[in-house]
Amino acid sequence: MIDQTLKLPCGAIIKNRIAKSAMSENMADAGNRPGHKFVNLYDRWSKGGTGLIITGNVMMSSKALGEPHNVVVEEGHECLEGLKEWAKAGTQNGAHLWMQINHPGKQSPKFLSPEPMAPSAIGYESYMKNMFNTPRALTAQEITKTIKGYAYAAKVAKKAGFTGVQIHGAHGYLVSQFLSPLHNQRTDQWGGSLENRMRFVVEIYKTMRSELGNDFPIGIKLNSADFQKGGFSEEESMIVVKTLGDLGMDLIEISGGTYEATAMMDGTKKKDSTKKREAYFLDYCEKVRKLIDTPLLLTGGFRSRDGMDEALQSGACEMIGLARSIAIDPDFPNKLIAGQDVKSQVKPLSSGSKAMDKMIPLEIVWYTEQIHRMGKGKDPKPNASVKMSVLRTMMSLGSAMLKRTRA
Ligand SMILES: Cc1cc2nc3c(=O)[nH]c(=O)nc-3n(C[C@H](O)[C@H](O)[C@H](O)COP(=O)(O)O)c2cc1C
Incomplete structure (x- = not known):
């Protein structure tokens, strides 16, 4: 089953049922362009046997970054040569390579965005307040321009040789902020009813x-x-999925949560009935499957061949999304396809200090280092120290902050 091809509504064929889900590389050069490190990394991943490789989020505006070293594609900053090299490396071995296109909205850290933009001028509560400034609301004109910006980045991706694109509509970034009744309290055609909130x-x-x-x-x-009280709910999400499926979307990837409630990484809100199953959002996929025929890609929590087979055989999803497993073992898909009885080595991380674990997004920090190792042509190091990784990241973040503040 996992080795079967999949035909998408647009006619494109994916060679098997495994997708590498997006993982932000945070590896672009100082001008936010991709370079040889992307070639090294995507060479590994395309040779690893994955049918569909989704890039880390590429930002559609240099004024709105999630991390200092995001790749940016916008008018006047196409980086076509770098993108072509990246696309060539990532499409080897018959793999599809799709560019994930994103705008962080207000989820852009203080040192990158003194005044971020969002659907409404609503700041974060709790610990998020320390990391992100209160945004200003986008004007109607800016909303139209931003929509065109997403499409422009997609057009450049196609020109460069990427074989598809993915809109990042999850995890609390701009699209997700528009969908949320907590974060979008506009009173014009872009806010209010779900129909208005999903217009973006x-x-x-x-x-x-x-x-x-x-x-x-x-x-x-x-x-x-979103797993937040008063936020984007499961019922609303199903209506959005149905609407986008009916419009002709080719593949809908299912995840969940935001920086405020990180269900995408730990499925913490899994109901008891689903705890036995690996995949965090399998129950949801089973419900959505009854509403639409659009192929579904389910991501989050898959670790074993049995877990993947169970999800595919149930008919709840057509593709399996893997992120952390492929960051520490780029050949994991080849092993699965070959029928080896392999289990991913992904395990809970801790720096040894509870205070530090709370302060730092450990999963992002530690796995980003694994990605950076492959970018340098090295192997990942699944036993690398979490504490050292946190310290290194704090130091490099400190110098990035300093540079931005001086600029
Ligand atoms: C280092 C890192 C970076 C990530 N960056 C992105 C991203 O750019 N876009 C995105 O949609 N998800 C991102 N994710 C989330 C993953 O795509 C995925 O949803 C999550 O890790 C759960 O899948 P897993 O259990 O197979 O790791 C990231 C995850 C990690 C570990």
Whole structure:
């Protein structure tokens, strides 16, 4: 089953049922361009046997970064040569390579965005307040321009040789902020009812489709829910999935949570009935499957061949998304396809200090280092010290902050 091909609504064929889910590389040069490190990394991943490789989030505006070393694609900053090299490395061995396109909205750290933009001028509560400034609300004109920016980045991706694109609509970034009744309290056509809140993502999809044509894959990563009281709920998410599926979306990736409630990484909100199952959002996929025929890619928690087979055989999803497993073992998909009885080595991380574990997004920090090792042409190091990784990241973040403050 895992080795079967998959035909998408646009006609494109994916060689097997394994996708590498997006992991931000945070590895671009000082001008936010991709370089040889991306070639090294994607060479590993394409040779690792994955059918579909989704890049880490590429930002569609240099004024809105999630991390200092995100790749940016916008008008006047196309980085076409670097993108072509990246696309060539990532499409070897018959792999599809899709660019994930993102705008962080207010989820852009203080040292990168003194005044971030979001649907509404609503700041974060709790510990998030220390990391992110209160945003200002986007004007209607800026919303239209931003929609065009997503489509422009997608057009450049196609020109560079990427074989598809994915809209990042999950994890609390701009699309997800528009969908959330907590973060979007606009009173114009972009806020209020669910129909209005989803207008932003619907318009992004339609603009992309008209730019890219009917035979080019367009996907989206969406939250099954934000896992926040009063936030984007499972019921609303299903309506959005159905709407986008009916419009012709080629592949819908299911995840969940935001920086405020990190269900995408730990599935903490898994109900008791689903705890036995590896995948965090399998229950949700089973419900959505009854509503649409659009292929579903389920991501989060998969560790074993049995867990993957169970999800595919149940018919709840057509593809399995893997992130951390492939960051520490780029050949994991080859082993799965070959029928080896392998289990991912992903395990809970701790720096040894509870205070530090609370302060730092350990999963991001530690796995990013694994990705950076491959970018330098080295092997990942699954036994690397978490504490050292945190210290190194704090030091490099400190110098990045200093540089930005001086600039
Ligand atoms: C280092 C790192 C970076 C990530 N960056 C992104 C990203 O850019 N876009 C995205 O949609 N998800 C991102 N994710 C989330 C993963 O795609 C995935 O949803 C999550 O890790 C759960 O899958 P897993 O259990 O197979 O790791 C990131 C995860 C990690 C560990």
